[in-house]
Amino acid sequence: VQLVESGGALVQPGGSLMLSCVGSGFRFSDYRLSWYRQAPGKDREIVATIGDNGISKIYKDTVKGRFTISRDNSKNTMYLQMNDLKFEDAGVYFCYVLYDYKNYYGQGTEVTVSS
Numbered sequence: 831v832q833l834v835e836s837g838g839a840l841v842q843p844g845g846s847l848m849l850s851c852v853g854s855g856f857r858f859s860d861y862r863l864s865w866y867r868q869a870p871g872k873d874r875e876i877v878a879t880i881g882d883n884g885i886s887k888i889y890k891d892t893v894k895g896r897f898t899i900s901r902d903n904s905k906n907t908m909y910l911q912m913n914d915l916k917f918e919d920a921g922v923y924f925c926y927v928l929y930d931y932k933n934y935y936g937q938g939t940e941v942t943v944s945s
Contacts (some may be wrong), residue, residue, distance in 0.1 A: 831855040831934045833925045838939030841915055849910040849939055851925030859883075859903035861927050865910045866935070869921035877923070878910065893917070915943050 837849040849865070862881055868874040878899040879888045887899055889918055898911040922938040 831926065831929050831932075833927065833934060835923060835925055835935035835936045838923060838941045840942040840944060842945055843916060845915050845941055846913045847915065847941060849912070849923055849941075851908040851910075851936060853906050853908070853927065854942075856927065856929050858906040861929060863901065863908045864926040865899060865908075866924045866926050867919075867921040867941075868924070868938075869918075872921075874924070876926075878892070880908065886897075892894040893914075911940070912941070917943050919943055 832854045833851055835849060835851045835929045837847060839847055841847055860882055860937050862879060864879040865877045866874050867877050877890050877893055878897060880899045880901055884901045887924045889897060901908040920941055920943040924935045927934050
């Protein structure tokens with residue numbers, strides 16, 4: 831199983847970014863996927879989850895209305911559209927899948943929010 835994130839960058843408060851995660855080594859369309867993030871000195875926290883067919887979506891309260899999780903199973907890719915970014919959104923963002931009873935995370939992509 832391999833998960834590869836991309837799209838992290840330095841952005842000003844109020845700005846937007848789209849993160850991508852490409853999965854391989856498993857039947858991508860059969861699995862629920864999530865985005866996690868970890869800020870410096872803090873625990874990793876879940877940000878959003880999407881069901882295998884892309885219909886069911888769950889968000890952390892503080893990102894509701896600003897972030898949108900989506901997926902394109904034909905491309906084995908999951909996305910996180912982040913709008914109106916705030917200082918507290920900064921951190922390393924990871925995609926995640928539970929496969930064969932094991933937790934898999936990508937290497938992460940860094941989002942920096944700074945004026």
